[in-house]
Amino acid sequence: MEKFKENEITQYYYPGYMDDYDKIVQSYIKYYHIRAQKCKQFYYAFTIIKIALAASIPVLQMISVVKKYPVILAIVSAAIVVIESFLVMTRSVEKWSLFRNNCNRLLQIQRVNAIKCADSQSLTDEKRVYIQEVESVLDDEARRWYQLTHQQRKT
Incomplete structure (x- = not known):
């Protein structure tokens, strides 16, 4: 079976795939990030055009x-x-929100995995508290983003 190609998102499993699995996860993160950006740009562009058209109506009447x-x-x-x-x-x-949330979740999983793979004996208590606080802030931001986007859709 062919090994993982750098810019290809795939789920190949072969002996030694764990060596390349971080690359696969990184490509997923990149994919979701790019898709979220494109959806955001698409939404903003058309919303700005819509606002400009709506604002032009009174001007045209005047x-x-x-x-x-x-x-x-x-x-x-x-x-x-x-x-x-x-x-x-x-x-x-909705797509922008979904892709952004997936990207954030994968980044968090990757960070937690990197911490666990590090020598746990070398982590001091202060470093553990620091890591937990950073992850808490990132998790809170992701949760608020989710609530904000879902709240907007209901109204």
Whole structure:
């Protein structure tokens, strides 16, 4: 069986795969990070366009463009509806949240594994407390992100 390729996400199991498993986990982390970024950029781009179109309606009415060309208002309004429907259909916010959460969870697992693989005798009590506090902050941030994104979807 072919060994793990650096930029390939795979789950090959072969003798000695644990040597490469960190690379596999790292590629998953990279994959989820890139997907989260793309979903975020997609969502922001279309939301900014939607806001700009909505803000243009009163301006168009004020400068009397709508009176001369009422089709412009219809086109702008239709574009807003299409963009909103497209954002709901693609569920980019939910995907962004999912990919970000998966990335954070994998990073946390990787950190915990790195700590356990280190010589546990060399860790002082202060170092253990430090590690626990850092992991607590990261876990709390991930939990708050999850609550924030799920709370927004309900409203």
